[in-house]
Amino acid sequence: MTILLLLLAHFIADFWLQSDQMVKHKIKYLKKHMIHHLLTTGIALVFIWGYSYEFQHVFRYFILPLAFINVTHLLIDWLKIKLVNANKISNLTSLGYFLLDQALHVLMILIAGILFFQMQTSEMAASLADLYGEARLNLFDATLLLLIIYILATSVSGHIVKYIIGSFPSELANFAGALTLRNQMNHAAGTNEPQTENNFTEEYHYYTYSAPLRSHGKWIGYIERLLVILLTAIGAYESIAFIIAAKSIARFKQLDDRNWAEYFLLGTLSSILLGLVLGLVVQKMIL
Structure with a gap:
């Protein structure tokens, strides 16, 4: 519960807020x-502190982990900003920085669990292995994990896809269709000159563009991945x-x-692909 709550607080602050x-x-x-991170992490820690430790030892179970998580988050973000601003980087490099940034944030949360909540690495590994064994998460933990997967499937995956495909020229991104008109003309038409074979053809190319509806595309991607997760979870791969x-x-x-x-x-x-990977995780939770 502790790690899942802290992860959920992180993703809410980093992507929803x-x-x-x-x-x-x-x-x-x-x-x-x-x-934003201070508020979301603080709310999560208050719940953990009250539920697991009955609001005792405020310094150890609330102040120290709150300071550790937020200070390390600030340092990681600051380092990423410096690296990105100092170099002209490609989209794939930006994706690498993005994934490394998130991995470091998650690692700091895991370290906070070990330092301040007496969590053992073996216990964390066992809890993760439960997803692939016979043990099942309780209702509260399963709800937290599903909320995290929802954020991963929508906002987080949206950022990953954006980095993969990169920016695209607006004239192509909004391209709707093309039309070619041919007009055969006679050079001697309308004159007193004798008819000759001096004909030529003019071609006119028209390109039509739709108005950019970026928000529609974003929501289509969200719904697409959620549907893939659902279909994967129930084993309907062909759909x-x-x-x-x-x-x-x-x-x-x-x-x-x-x-x-x-x-x-x-x-x-x-x-x-991202929807399939997350769908397999959900499938292991419900089977």
Whole structure:
């Protein structure tokens, strides 16, 4: 319960309470971001402190872990900002920094559990192994884990997919279709000159673009991964193909453009893969 509560508090502060504007201007909003972590981690620690330790030893079970988690979080974020700002990095490198950043935050939470809540590494490993054995999580822990998986499937996976596919030119991202008109004209038409074979054809290429609906695409990705998790959990793997087919039909005209098609395929396959991995975790919880 302790680790799951602290992880949930971290993901809520890092993804639900942190806007895109805060991510883009990390230094400017770093103080606000840390306040979010202070509040969410504090609420989680109050619950742990009261439930497990009956509000005794406030310094050991509340103040020290709260300070440790937030100070280490600040240091990790500051180091990441310095590394990103100091170098011009690719999308895959940004993904690496993102995953390393999250892994370090999770590691600090695990260390806090060992230092302040007398948790043993062997106990943590055994609890993780329970997901793949006969033992089952209690209702409260299962609810916490499902909430974490929901955040991983929506906000966290959304960031990962965005890093994988990278930025895409807006004229292609919003491309809706193309139209070519041919007009055959006679050079001597309307004149007193004798008719000749001096004909030529003009071609006009028109490209139509849809208005950018980034929020719609984000929610489509969220629902897509949640459906994949559900279908994987119940073992209906073949039904996942219908999700891909439905997306392809909706984007049928845009698939004529090879660059856009590759962009679409990379994003879809990445999203499906993340959904499958999380779906297998849920499957082990319920079987």
